[in-house]
Amino acid sequence: MLQNDNHQRERHGALASPTPPTGAAEDWTVPQRWDELTAEDHWVWDTLFARQQTLLHGRAVEAFGQGLDVLHLSRPGVPNFDELNDKLHRRTGWTVVAVPGLVPDDVFFRHLSERRFPAGNFIRAADQLDYLEEPDVFHDVFGHVPLLAQPDVADFMQALGHLGLEAVELGALHRLARLYWYTVEFGLARENGAFKIYGAGILSSFGESHYSLESAKPHRLNFDLRRVLRTGYRTDSFQLSYFVIDRFEDVLKLVLRNDLSALYEELDRSPDLSPCSIEEADLLAA
Numbered sequence: 001m002l003q004n005d006n007h008q009r010e011r012h013g014a015l016a017s018p019t020p021p022t023g024a025a026e027d028w029t030v031p032q033r034w035d036e037l038t039a040e041d042h043w044v045w046d047t048l049f050a051r052q053q054t055l056l057h058g059r060a061v062e063a064f065g066q067g068l069d070v071l072h073l074s075r076p077g078v079p080n081f082d083e084l085n086d087k088l089h090r091r092t093g094w095t096v097v098a099v100p101g102l103v104p105d106d107v108f109f110r111h112l113s114e115r116r117f118p119a120g121n122f123i124r125a126a127d128q129l130d131y132l133e134e135p136d137v138f139h140d141v142f143g144h145v146p147l148l149a150q151p152d153v154a155d156f157m158q159a160l161g162h163l164g165l166e167a168v169e170l171g172a173l174h175r176l177a178r179l180y181w182y183t184v185e186f187g188l189a190r191e192n193g194a195f196k197i198y199g200a201g202i203l204s205s206f207g208e209s210h211y212s213l214e215s216a217k218p219h220r221l222n223f224d225l226r227r228v229l230r231t232g233y234r235t236d237s238f239q240l241s242y243f244v245i246d247r248f249e250d251v252l253k254l255v256l257r258n259d260l261s262a263l264y265e266e267l268d269r270s271p272d273l274s275p276c277s278i279e280e281a282d283l284l285a286a
């Protein structure tokens with residue numbers, strides 16, 4: 001999950017990471033305590049999984065379904081991270097680590113830079129099935145992990161970790177957060193001539209999986225790195241704009257071809273764009 005930069009600062013003070021919550025290591029990891037999950041927790045997982053798998057058929061990029069399969073994520077119940085990591089690590093060197101919720105920016109990106117994905121050790125309640133503002137284990141593991149089994153995405157996520165740490169040093173985290181937000185969390189791709197979902201924030205949300213592809217309300221813009229770095233975002237509702245990549249494997253090459261620190265400097269001289277701005281935008285027909 002992403003909070004806008006200053007919100008993160010408010011919550012976690014300035015740059016320095018506060019002490020982790022009791023029971024967490026200095027990297028904010030905690031034991032998953034899988035055997036303490038309740039029957040309701042497993043029921044919520046199974047209910048969400050069945051509904052999203054049906055809904056996403058034909059709506060998610062192909063690599064998403066492939067990831068679910070190779071990681072055997074269709075097994076009943078909340079995944080046990082140790083069992084999941086056996087398969088995931090063998091595929092792309094990534095492991096999932098349990099955290100109690102949002103962690104400070106520098107902690108988050110350090111994990112990514114070392115191929116560790118921080119996943120919530122809790123799951124949403126039965127009355128929050130369609131949308132949740134916080135990243136729970138369903139968002140983190142169902143939404144993010146299947147694509148981590150895809151080598152291009154695995155490389156892109158680690159590169160974002162390094163870019164995030166660099167952005168923290170440059171005081172440009174709010175810009176890198178937008179790149180993460182409009183790709184990893186809410187990215188759309190063109191696949192076989194149609195819009196498909198690859199962003200985890202959509203994949204894990206029943207409501208937004210429909211809205212992102214079928215609603216006339218949001219704008220769908222051709223991916224443009226400068227525009228993404230200038231465009232703010234909302235963390236508390238469905239997105240007002242989505243950026244579309246031609247092939248979602250391309251986003252890594254697109255990003256790494258540019259010197260982001262030079263871009264940060266250049267963009268500081270132009271105003272930010274609101275999340276629903278379409279000024280000079282390369283709008284795509286629905």
Ligand SMILES: C[C@H](O)[C@H](O)[C@H]1CNc2nc(N)[nH]c(=O)c2N1
Pocket residue numbers: 001002003008099101102103104105106108109118119120135177
């Ligand atoms: C940009 C910022 O680093 C981003 O919001 C991070 C912050 N902390 C996080 N913490 C957790 N557990 N999961 C996340 O997705 C994030 N996102």
Ligand SMILES: N[C@@H](Cc1ccccc1)C(=O)O
Pocket residue numbers: 001002130131132133134135136139185200201202204205206
């Ligand atoms: N809204 C997503 C969870 C999420 C929160 C914050 C950022 C991204 C995704 C869901 O309901 O599953």
Ligand SMILES: [Fe+2]
Pocket residue numbers: 001002135139140144185200201
């Ligand atoms: Fe997320």
